[in-house]
Amino acid sequence: MKRMLKFFFVFLAVFLLNITGAFAQETEKENGDMEKVVQESEKTAQDAEKPDKPKRVVNTFFGGMGKDIYISGYGAFTGSYARIKHKDAFLPGFRAGVILDNFVVGFSGAGLAYPNERKDFGDKSYTDNKDYVNFGYGGGMIEYYFFPKKLVHFSIGTTIGGGGLNFSSDDDDDDDDHRGADKFFVVEPEVNIFVNLARFCRIGIGGSYRYINGLDNDVYKDKHFSGANVKVIAAFGWF
Numbered sequence: 001m002k003r004m005l006k007f008f009f010v011f012l013a014v015f016l017l018n019i020t021g022a023f024a025q026e027t028e029k030e031n032g033d034m035e036k037v038v039q040e041s042e043k044t045a046q047d048a049e050k051p052d053k054p055k056r057v058v059n060t061f062f063g064g065m066g067k068d069i070y071i072s073g074y075g076a077f078t079g080s081y082a083r084i085k086h087k088d089a090f091l092p093g094f095r096a097g098v099i100l101d102n103f104v105v106g107f108s109g110a111g112l113a114y115p116n117e118r119k120d121f122g123d124k125s126y127t128d129n130k131d132y133v134n135f136g137y138g139g140g141m142i143e144y145y146f147f148p149k150k151l152v153h154f155s156i157g158t159t160i161g162g163g164g165l166n167f168s169s170d171d172d173d174d175d176d177d178h179r180g181a182d183k184f185f186v187v188e189p190e191v192n193i194f195v196n197l198a199r200f201c202r203i204g205i206g207g208s209y210r211y212i213n214g215l216d217n218d219v220y221k222d223k224h225f226s227g228a229n230v231k232v233i234a235a236f237g238w239f
Helices: 002-049
Strands: 071-084 087-101 105-111 132-146 152-167 182-198 201-213 225-235
Touching: 002 132, 071 105, 087 132, 087 225, 105 152, 152 201, 182 225
Parallel strands: none
Antiparallel strands: 071 087, 071 225, 087 105, 105 132, 132 152, 152 182, 182 201, 201 225
16 A cells, blocks of 8 residues: 555656646747747837838948948929020020939030020121021039928029030031030029929929120120029939
8 A cells, every 4th residue: 555655646746747847848938939929029110110221322431431322313304584685585404413312413404495596686787697596505513402202392503514605507507607606614503492293203493593604705795694594394213
């Protein structure tokens, strides 16, 4: 009888130890699974809080190594109204640039489309057959956009370059007509307001002042082509 009781207590002790070990292993497994779920939830929350990474980045020396810069680009058609030699004038143009965060580096240009006849500007005393005025300019452009992701935002910028003025006959393709053009230096600062129509399109209206230096002939001077402009801009790219 004593042997049976002894055997029973030994068996009970072993059984309890096994049960306790199994329970401890199950509890540890559940705690590990719970910890894994918590870690995955925290990771998901952290990923949700992270801003979208730019699709293209570049490491730069100036501004710190490893600084991420958003790179994109755009092209735009422009139309400017101005007063030239006391006449209403229209100058269509084009611009394009590389977007580096809020900065844009590119080029822009414009040319006189209307009026383009010398008689329209009161130049009736000329003796040759070159009846048309050819005026155009262009150069490097820099811009800075304030809050470009907002629906309505604005920018400031300037174009620095040069241009030319000459006279031509009806045949604008005659090379001889374009020789000996008056060349000039131009600076045109501007301020524009834009509306984002879509991720790839924005339209704007703005004002600029075109300053010209170096234009000097018998009829046209710097002051005739220098002055304020009102322009509209239709830009297409990835903003």
